Amino acid sequence: MKMRRIMAFLLAGILMACCAGCSAPSKKEETPTTITVWHVYGGQTDSPLNDLIDQFNQTVGKEQGINVQVTSVSNTNTIRELVLAAANAEPGASELPDLFISYPKTVMALPDNSILVDYKDYFSEEELSAFLPAFVEEGTVDDRLVMLPVAKSTEIMFINQTIFDRFSQATGVTIEDLDTWEGLFKAAEIYAKWTDAQTPDIPGDAKSMFVHDYYFNYFQVGAQSLGENFFHGDDLAFGPAFRTAWEPLARAALQGGVWLKGGYATESIRTGDSIVSVASSAIILYYSDVVTYPDNTSEDITIISRPCPVFENGEKLVMQRGAGFCTVRSTPEREQAAVTFLKWLTEPEHNVEFVTRTGYMPVTRAAFENELPKAIEGLESAKYASLYQAYLDTQANYEFYVPPQLETYLGLETMLEDHVRAQLALGRRAYLEAGETGLEQIGAERFDAFREIMER
Numbered sequence: 001m002k003m004r005r006i007m008a009f010l011l012a013g014i015l016m017a018c019c020a021g022c023s024a025p026s027k028k029e030e031t032p033t034t035i036t037v038w039h040v041y042g043g044q045t046d047s048p049l050n051d052l053i054d055q056f057n058q059t060v061g062k063e064q065g066i067n068v069q070v071t072s073v074s075n076t077n078t079i080r081e082l083v084l085a086a087a088n089a090e091p092g093a094s095e096l097p098d099l100f101i102s103y104p105k106t107v108m109a110l111p112d113n114s115i116l117v118d119y120k121d122y123f124s125e126e127e128l129s130a131f132l133p134a135f136v137e138e139g140t141v142d143d144r145l146v147m148l149p150v151a152k153s154t155e156i157m158f159i160n161q162t163i164f165d166r167f168s169q170a171t172g173v174t175i176e177d178l179d180t181w182e183g184l185f186k187a188a189e190i191y192a193k194w195t196d197a198q199t200p201d202i203p204g205d206a207k208s209m210f211v212h213d214y215y216f217n218y219f220q221v222g223a224q225s226l227g228e229n230f231f232h233g234d235d236l237a238f239g240p241a242f243r244t245a246w247e248p249l250a251r252a253a254l255q256g257g258v259w260l261k262g263g264y265a266t267e268s269i270r271t272g273d274s275i276v277s278v279a280s281s282a283i284i285l286y287y288s289d290v291v292t293y294p295d296n297t298s299e300d301i302t303i304i305s306r307p308c309p310v311f312e313n314g315e316k317l318v319m320q321r322g323a324g325f326c327t328v329r330s331t332p333e334r335e336q337a338a339v340t341f342l343k344w345l346t347e348p349e350h351n352v353e354f355v356t357r358t359g360y361m362p363v364t365r366a367a368f369e370n371e372l373p374k375a376i377e378g379l380e381s382a383k384y385a386s387l388y389q390a391y392l393d394t395q396a397n398y399e400f401y402v403p404p405q406l407e408t409y410l411g412l413e414t415m416l417e418d419h420v421r422a423q424l425a426l427g428r429r430a431y432l433e434a435g436e437t438g439l440e441q442i443g444a445e446r447f448d449a450f451r452e453i454m455e456r
Contacts, residue, residue, distance in 0.1 A: 319403075
């Protein structure tokens, strides 16, 4: 009887130990792998990406013992400075996070880009083939895929349809005329004359129809689409294709049809000083549905989007923009955790949910073809629905252009932007003095002056 009692106590103890083991949290739940992130999508307290990260942490992250922690939400310039300071071990610099948003210029400025994971080690060829090739190409530096695309932008034409319709009814110019650069700039000439004629007592007060945020992109993509390389080594080439792009722009600008002041396109669209723009698609966040005129009156407007214009004899080529995520080398566990999150974020359903809340494009073919059309149907904003339809049209009909990775790229871009605007503004003033008869000569003189400055 005594032996039976001892055996019963022992069995009960074993059973209690087993039950306690069953209810104990797993090792992953006790010590999840935490990865840190620096990104640019929204604010610290109001961010679409933060919302997606919470969703990941509560689902796949919880199942696999991964916790994604956002430690900085800023802009790309600030993150670039923080990354380079950390990589160069500057005094007081923060430690690099596991994941950070980057452009190629940041990676190229690193003292050693081998501190970044090569995603080819973590993604199979089949997985990478799901992405649009140009997006992967831009993230490849020294034959290593170090920036994974998660959201991309391109250049889109935005139109104040409310005012354009009035212009169209009065002149016969149609929105379809804007599909080519030649047609767009001709329309800008007509718009300048149309607006100037509305105030006959004030000569020379034509309004600009068109504003471009990035003339550097206009020329490099334009030249490439016309079969000419815009870059010659570390410098620029000013061949026949460049002249083809220059002439219609200059004609319209000299007559007042092109906005030449600084700032972004959103500013002149908001004040009604321009009604058509080509800009980064992501800037839709800043396009207002109201125009406020100089006399302080305002008007509700409708903004629509269309694919970027192309040259009549050129290929349908368009700039692709947007940063990618870099993963910093650390431990196999943390690297794998970062990649697990990125694979989840670029799954078509999650990726489209993310980009349609931020104004960007998805990054895979499946997202474009399967998820995005369904998402457009559910968008409440007509402005955003128009943008995403323009995205679909762009992806279906255009090739995405990948800029070269040159150390001189940023300097060339800044120089060209400044001098194109300055020379065309000088030409505008000369045209107002000389009149229509001086148009061709002034345009040629400004071209020669611009080219001489750029080739010094």
